Amino acid sequence: MTEMHFMWGAVVLAAMGAGWDVRTRRIPNWLSYGGILSGTLLHCGVGGWLGAREALAGGLIAGGVFFLFFLVRGMGAGDVKLITAVCCWSGLRQAWIILFATALAGGGLAVIYMTWYGRVGRTLGNIGMLTRFHLMRGLHPHPEINLENSRSICMPYGVAIASGSLCALGLSLQGG
Numbered sequence: 001m002t003e004m005h006f007m008w009g010a011v012v013l014a015a016m017g018a019g020w021d022v023r024t025r026r027i028p029n030w031l032s033y034g035g036i037l038s039g040t041l042l043h044c045g046v047g048g049w050l051g052a053r054e055a056l057a058g059g060l061i062a063g064g065v066f067f068l069f070f071l072v073r074g075m076g077a078g079d080v081k082l083i084t085a086v087c088c089w090s091g092l093r094q095a096w097i098i099l100f101a102t103a104l105a106g107g108g109l110a111v112i113y114m115t116w117y118g119r120v121g122r123t124l125g126n127i128g129m130l131t132r133f134h135l136m137r138g139l140h141p142h143p144e145i146n147l148e149n150s151r152s153i154c155m156p157y158g159v160a161i162a163s164g165s166l167c168a169l170g171l172s173l174q175g176g
Contacts, residue, residue: 003091007169009039010089010098014158014165017082021158027078035085043091058095059088065099071139073146079157086165094168102164106157113155 013035017027036059043055063084069075083102087095114123126145133142147154 003094004172006039006043006089006091007094007165007172009042010086010094011162011165011169013039013089014082014086014162017078017086018156018158018162021078021082021156025154025156027076027082027158029081032078032081032085036081036088039085039088039090043088054091054093055088058090058092059084061092062087062095062099068139071141072134073141073148075157076147076154079161082158083161086161090165090168094172097168097171098161098164100164101167102160105163105167106160109155109157109160109163113153117153119153 013031017031020031021027039059040052040055044052047054063080066075066080066083070077070080083098087098090098110123114120130142130145133145134140141148146152
């Protein structure tokens, strides 16, 4: 198995997660935990303990970044587990690319959502409020601007993860 095979596995896993997220607004644990386990075991089978370390490092770094957003209730736990699984498949080197591409895709998706729902001004104001809040109080959920607020518009971030993974695969296919 080559790095490209692992990337294809990551993209398939991310696409499955995105499909579930769009349909149900949830990403099943069996998919995420199965992805973490299978990606790590396959890396171990191909590269021994160094391969397992590569998979786990990718998963831990990507999952750790997303976990920070989960702590402030800006992202669901399913998204954290899905990016962890995807990056256990991709490995550490590709995890950085997936994280960056996912952030760009998530930003684009957010622009589409706030435009579609006519909330551009409100969203930009909320970004300012959140920035001030977190600078003053640290990593704590904002009392109103979070996923638990029933007035919040929640987007299926699994779509951004799948888009970021597909972008990383495209870059790998180009040799970049």
